[in-house]
Amino acid sequence: MFAIDNTLAQGTQKPSELVPSRYALQLGELDVLVVSDGVLPLPTSTMATNAAPADLSAWLDHMFMPQEAFDWPLNVLVVRSGEQTILVDAGLGGQYAGFPRAGQFPQRLESAGISLASVTDVIITHMHMDHVGGLLVEDVKQRLNPNVRIHVAAAEVEFWGTPDFSRTTMPTPVPNVLRTTATRFLEEYRDKLRIFKDKYEVAPGVVVRLTGGHTPGHSVVDLASGGERLMFAGDAMFPVGFDHPDWHNGFEHDPVESAKVRLGLFRELAETGGLLVASHLPFPSVGRVAADGDAFRWVPVIWDF
Ligand SMILES: [Zn+2]
Numbered sequence: 001m002f003a004i005d006n007t008l009a010q011g012t013q014k015p016s017e018l019v020p021s022r023y024a025l026q027l028g029e030l031d032v033l034v035v036s037d038g039v040l041p042l043p044t045s046t047m048a049t050n051a052a053p054a055d056l057s058a059w060l061d062h063m064f065m066p067q068e069a070f071d072w073p074l075n076v077l078v079v080r081s082g083e084q085t086i087l088v089d090a091g092l093g094g095q096y097a098g099f100p101r102a103g104q105f106p107q108r109l110e111s112a113g114i115s116l117a118s119v120t121d122v123i124i125t126h127m128h129m130d131h132v133g134g135l136l137v138e139d140v141k142q143r144l145n146p147n148v149r150i151h152v153a154a155a156e157v158e159f160w161g162t163p164d165f166s167r168t169t170m171p172t173p174v175p176n177v178l179r180t181t182a183t184r185f186l187e188e189y190r191d192k193l194r195i196f197k198d199k200y201e202v203a204p205g206v207v208v209r210l211t212g213g214h215t216p217g218h219s220v221v222d223l224a225s226g227g228e229r230l231m232f233a234g235d236a237m238f239p240v241g242f243d244h245p246d247w248h249n250g251f252e253h254d255p256v257e258s259a260k261v262r263l264g265l266f267r268e269l270a271e272t273g274g275l276l277v278a279s280h281l282p283f284p285s286v287g288r289v290a291a292d293g294d295a296f297r298w299v300p301v302i303w304d305f
Pocket of ligand 1: 130235279
């Protein structure tokens with residue numbers, strides 16, 4: 001079993017932060033841990049590229065959010081199933097100027113008592129820098145088990161051979177950095193990749209499923225055990241997506257398809273009542289989805305803290 005909970009084990013390590021920034025829960029037989037990698041400041045314009053500026057501005061006011069820029073949360077998931085420890089995405093890493101508050105997951109994982117060497121599998125929802133960047137940090141590469149398996153969709157690997165940015169709306173340097181990061185990730189980890197087509201059971205109760213949309217190989221992770229469910233939805237939804245599932249995000253390589261995928265997953269979650277965790281929902285991002293006319297409502301769980 002994991003020695004993880006939401007408190008620091010006595011006598012093991014001094015807390016280096018006031019807030020542990022990790023949240024543990026049990027899902028049937030599965031141990032689940034959400035770890036915050038920190039936050040990314042981004043211009044608000046990226047969250048609604050097809051909405052009238054006045055509508056976005058009104059929504060930001062309604063949400064008590066600043067008009068120009070906002071801190072995008074960044075969550076990573078860890079799952080223990082039997083003998084396997086599975087990391088879902090790896091955060092941004094601390095190597096990018098302009099994002100000094102991200103790249104925290106490796107030390108937060110260690111302070112939760114989980115060594116990187118104990119990770120048997122990594123699932124990559126998609127190859128954007130805020131999901132694979134953490135694996136390019138030298139110290140992380142050194143500490144990973146040399147036999148680690150990295151699961152990624154065939155469509156994702158193929159896409160980054162000749163990535164299409166024609167339908168995205170990103171701040172200027174971003175497409176280039178995304179391209180070089182994905183290329184480096186493929187170069188450095190090619191021999192560890194376990195490529196799946198549509199769906200793959202990584203461990204009992206842990207299934208990765210291709211959705212496409214955000215990127216052609218974007219995938220979600222479905223956890224199921226003891227009659228309970230949790231979906232890690234990657235970048236299929238952002239905070240604004242509940243009120244406006246049809247608003248396009250600037251980082252979506254196919255915004256129309258992304259909106260379709262988002263609606264489908266929201267409907268699925270509203271129907272099953274399963275838990276949702278997504279990369280960019282506010283930490284700890286554990287909640288449920290309720291249908292609300294043409295929109296959806298985010299229903300956070302009560303922290304068991
Ligand atoms: Zn992302």
